[in-house]
Amino acid sequence: MDIDSLALPDDIAALKEIVRGAMSRADAAEADSAAARAAQSDTAAYVEHLKLQIEKLKRALYGPRAERTARLLDQMELKLEELETSATEDELHAEQEAAKAKTTTVAGFTRKRPSRQPFPEHLLRERVVLPGPTQCFCCGGSRLAKLGESVTETLESTPRTFKVIQHVREKFTCRDCEKISQEPAPFHTIPRAFAGPSLLAMIAYDKFGLHQPLNRQSERFGLEGVALSVSTLADLIGATCVALKPVYAFIKTMVFTGGRIHGDDTTVPVLAQGQTDIARVWVYVRDDRPFGGSGPPCAVFYYSRDRAGIHPQSHLAEYSGIFQADAYGGYNKLYVPTRSPGPIIEAACWAHGRRKFFELADIARNAKRRAQGKTPAFVAPMALAAVQRIDALFEIERGINGQLPAERLAARQQLSAPLVTELESWMRAERAKLSRHNDVAKAMDYMLNRWSAFTRFLTDGRICLTNNAAERALRTLALGRKSWLFAGSDRGGERAAMMYTLITTALCRARHNAVYAVRRTMPNGFRKMHGCRVSLGSSVAVDSVSFGIV
Known part of the structure; x- marks a missing residue:
């Protein structure tokens, strides 16, 4: 409200009252502005939360559309994280301004803050008893x-601690023969090494697992007071690596004994002379879980300087x-x-075959290009029809995942076989109408030329139905390539292959145990509806104990 300077009273008390009123109105306006900013931030975070949930539900309902869908979800989660942080900051600022103004009440927000969950029982509890009143x-x-008592729990973290373990071996002398008796030295993972097994596992996992x-x-060791x-x-x-070679050999044997x-x-x-060469890392995965097998999931990695066919032939020689x-x-x-x-019986990957069609029918990518003002790419109707037919097969597979081989085979003969026969007839009929240079024809030829596989x-x-187990195993290496840039030598590549064998196998076992632990706690109806699809994301932690899993 404007104040007429000519109408101001000469009385000091009256002037003070006018100033106090103006300050009160200014505080109220500031509080209203802060509340509006908080509401705006809250709405933005809530909208982004709903978008993320929609994408996750679409992915769960229709299956992954492409590899980049997972990256899109990661980007959306990162954006949501930033928006929620800003929204919380604005909400607290609005509450402070409202308390300062004493006149404005902050309305409830649409976005719900995460509720506090009980801390896991396995965590160490430290009781700090405050003195009671006298x-x-x-x-x-x-x-x-x-x-009684009221207990308030706060989760706290302390930096990792190092300790020196002293193995004391007392010496005794014999009064009869004057000989000295002493217990033998304790076993060391590495002869004459000062590092214990947990420290060795931590260093190795940080290098190869966390890149x-x-x-x-x-x-980092220096900052923590340990000079290494x-x-x-x-x-x-x-x-x-030398100490773990027997474990590597054991895992390799386990992988190649799988059917x-x-x-x-x-x-x-x-690293090469003045440049970097492109070498190869090969992975072979045994995973019997999809058909209810009892064999432990495991993976073995190999390194080679090139991609010559002699390498997989030597890997699979036996x-x-x-x-x-x-x-x-x-x-x-x-x-x-x-041979x-x-x-060796070839089984082709339907995900590879589907991907060639999907790239020609990526409606989501075209929508994004259209939103950016770019010219959308051509969407091939036949490619879209092929994707829809293949997706029907994937939907059947999701329902029988984890069942015994006989049960899976019976379901496939009843449900999948007619769809596959219809798909082949449709593709051969449509292929005859296309030129050999047509992209859809090339995608069809990729599958039809390998139809028996x-x-x-x-x-x-x-x-x-897919080779996704091997692609998932390579993810550990692919995620860290930009961190360590290159392998220093061929020997370094071979060491990395051996360590990735142990780490990936440990991750497979950890996820295997976690998945079945989660499934045991789910209601029967939920298990029946979702089959074996349990999403764990990156919640499975692997530390030095992981090397003991194999």
């Missing part, structure tokens, strides 16, 4: 009797059974019927 707060009397180079680890040079850490890594394995490879940069992989030409010699010690899942209940 007299009554009401009447001042001293005759007090304890009625922290040794120079960064050395700096890079050369010392490198010595420990080398000695750890069905997955295979895939990915690039890894390796293996015979079902091999699920992509259409890499280096695998072809493995499928020769007269020794036995034939694609339809092999209809004759064996152990075969999966």
Whole structure:
């Protein structure tokens, strides 16, 4: 409200009253402004929360549309995190301004703050007992009797601690023969090494699992008061690899004794003279969980300087059974019927076949391009129809995941076989109408030329529809490539392959145990509705104990 300077009274008390009123109105206006900003931030966070939930529900309902969908969800979660942080900050500021103004009440917000959950029972509890009152707060009397107690729990974290374990071996001398008797020295993971097994596992996992180079680890150890040079850490890594070779050999044996394995490879940069070369890391995964097998999930990694076919042929020289992989030409010699010690049966990946159609029918990408003002790409109707037909097969697989091979085979013969026959007839009919240079024709040829490998899942209940198990195993390496930039040498690549074998196998076992623990706590109806699809995300923690899992 404007104040007329000519109408101001000369009385000091009256002037003070006018100033107090103006200050009160200013505080109220500031409180209203803060509340509006908080409401706006709250609404933005709530809208982003709903968008994220919609995307997650669509992904759960229709299945993953593409690999980038997972990255999109990660970006949305990061954006939501920032918005929620800003909203909470604005809400607290609005409450402070409202308390200062004493006239404005902050309205309730749409977004609900996360409710406080009980802390896990396994966490160590430290009781801090505050001294009780010695007299009554009401009447001042001293005759007090304890009625109970109120406990307020606060989660606290202390920096990791180091300790030196002293193994004391007492010496005794014999009064008869004058000989000295003493217990033998305790076992050390690394002969004559000063580092214990937990420290060794932590250093190795930080380097290969969390992708922290040794120079960064050395700096952190120094800040924590423990001087460990890079050369010392490198010595420990080398000695750890030697100590773990028997475990690596055991895991490799476990993988190749499986009746069905997955295979895939990915690039890894390796340091060369004045540049970096592109080497390869190969992975072979045994995962019997989809068909209810009792074999433990495990994975073995190999390193090679190039992608020549001789490498997978040497890796699988002693293996015979079902091999699920992509259409890499280096695998072809493995499928020769007269191969020794036995034939390897090819099982193709429907996710690879579907992806070629999906790239031609990516409606979501076109919508994004249209929103950005760009020219949308052409959406092929036949590619979209192929994606929808293949998705029907994936929906059937989700319902039988985790069942025994005989049960899976029976369901496939009843439900999937007619759809596969119809899909083949439809593709061959449509393919005859297309030029060989057409992109949809190339996607069809990819599947039709390997149709026996694609339809092999209809004759064996152990075969999966996709090779996603191998691609998931490579994720640990792929996520860290930009952190460590390159392998220092071929020996470094081989060491990394061995360590990724142990880490990935430990992760598989940890997720395996966690999934079944979660499923045991779910209602029967929920288990029946969702089958084996339990999303754990990145909640599975792996530390030094993980190396004991294998």
